[in-house]
Amino acid sequence: MPIRPLVSYSIERVEVLREDGTVDEELMPSLSADEIQRLYEHMVLTRRFDERMFKLQRQGRLGTFARVTGQEGAQIGAVFALRPDDWLVPAFRENGALLWRGITMTQLLQYWSGDERGGAFPRALRTLPISIPVGTHLLHAVGIGWAMKEAGEDSAVLTFFGEGATSTGDFSEALNMAGVFQVPVVFFCQNNQYAISVPFTRQTAAPTVAQKALGYGIFGVQVDGNDVFAVYRATREALERARSGKEPTLIEAHTYRVTDHTTSDDARRYRSDEEVAAWLKRDPIERLAHYMRAQGFLDEAREAEIAAEADRKVAEAVEAFESIPPPEPEEIFRHVFAQKTRPLEEQEAALLARWERRR
Amino acid sequence: MARLNMVEAIDQCLLQEMQRDERVIVLGEDVGRDGGVFRVTEGLFERFGPQRVIDTPLAESGIVGMAIGMAIAGFRPVAEIQFSGFAYPAYDQLVCHAARMRNRSRGEFTVPLVVRTPYGGGIRALEHHSESMEAVFVHVPGLKVVVPADPYEAKGLLASAVRDPDPVIFFEPARVYRAIRTEVPEEPYTIPLGKARMVREGRDVTLIAWGAQVRIIREAAERLAAEGVAEAEVVDLRTLSPFDHETVIDSVKKTGRAVVVHEAPRTGGFGAEVSAQIMERAVLHLEAPVVRVTGFDTVPPLAKLEDYYQPDVEAVVEAVRESLRF
């Protein structure tokens, strides 16, 4: 009875765009100059919006929110591979992805200011609302994937989460069920190295997130998350696998959260400035700009123009947001059930009467 | 005497309990190096090290399930759930195991565990960060549920919870964390679980609340007195399970009127239990039906509508007038 290897696997890492702006021609996904421009423009818009939101938050005009700065390569590279009839199941750090899907900046500002009317993402966009309980939404992606397959649609589902989410039971259940039911789902982990203060090395003893796929019999791969071409390539491949073979994939985008966890956090309490500075040098937008300059797609004038255009759009959205009248108290009762129940009717009437008396 | 806020009082209690008993350990998300997202465990990691102040992976079921095992094996874990809105993955562990291990093993295995968690609104937070779902824990036989109202109370009640032989859910009103300071003795002390507190004596009506609402009923009582409307008795329940009906019933027998206040949804909220107990034990003393001032049977709204949802002083004053008019 010999002892022999039964199975052995390896996990690949995909890199296309080097830090000096050159690319691996063989791995470079086919993207037109125009598409690359759009990628870049959207990454810039995401960044400028994030920065403006941060200022608004500091002025007290928005509540707590989670920034995307530094993760644009991972986030935008992934959604760029989606078709409009695919589904997106986000967590809470996905403002850039949501914008790409057609959710407006005004709406996002409304939501993050504490007005739940902003959560009404139009159903036609096939983009689920923001989900805060970490890890829980991955199972919804599996269910939607199952439904797409059942309906005979060739749409796929992309779901975002952080590496912290991979520690939850729901993560395991989702990957397992996706494997068992062979559903067209791409699990996209933005491994930004921290779940609030907890570093990746304290989240799991596994050296990568990607290898966790193996335990569930599904495909897993790691990409350089600050390399938008690698992200796009891996996501497109995963989506194709999902559409044609209905096979799920786990993608780990290796990136970094250069900001605080949210606007309520202070990351200096648990990590060094040097560590952050090293990652700031690997900025995904700058890396893409490097490439584009070398290709002649971008020069200083064009760069300034794109930034100004983004700022103009953001300013317009902020203006529209600020002219939205505050929600009425009736809003609290409006969407608990399809039909307002008797207790809710009574409670609503009592509330309105109470505030009427105060007027 | 030092005047501490609730964050400092709880932190001090944990420090002293850990010094008193080396079996006491703290675990949860970000409780170590970061000192907790509300800074409640500030300084403990530096003092006691990573063996006793444990930053866990992100897994509530994991935290509580593992803490149950630690408790069975002789430790005294104090687990933090970062926000009570994220306690539900751990609910399974609490209901199926923490609350029953004693019963299942006929007392051979026990779970002296504390789960600390912030709860409640008024902090303009994101979805799931403002809930007040104490009733779903009160309904679990075998769990004790404690809700301190101020810093002094928090320190004494938490010390009792840590020393208690059974699992205790300790709900900390996030809104109170830094809002008030009270005198808190430096030396350790305990406040027994299961004993309500008479905050203010009165004769016309009994106001009953716990946690963040205690401040509100107290203010309401002062306003009612200042306006010459009523002298209200104010009762802080402190512990919802076990419920100290005696203090409440004695008071209601004296005043003949009761107003219960909670920010949790109305239906099936703990106010219903208080009301039922008054009905069972003091109905012949009542001059008016028990009045509840509560949140609604809705999702707690986000910041912009939060003030409409939360019971406030004026709503309590109105409820008292209603009771007096009956």
Ligand SMILES: Cc1ncc(C[n+]2csc(CCOP(=O)(O)OP(=O)(O)O)c2C)c(N)n1
């Ligand atoms: C179930 C649950 N537990 C705790 C929290 C509080 N919390 C919000 S974000 C976060 C860390 C998430 O880390 P990760 O999944 O890596 O995503 P990232 O924030 O880094 O994007 C925690 C602990 C939560 N939202 N949900």
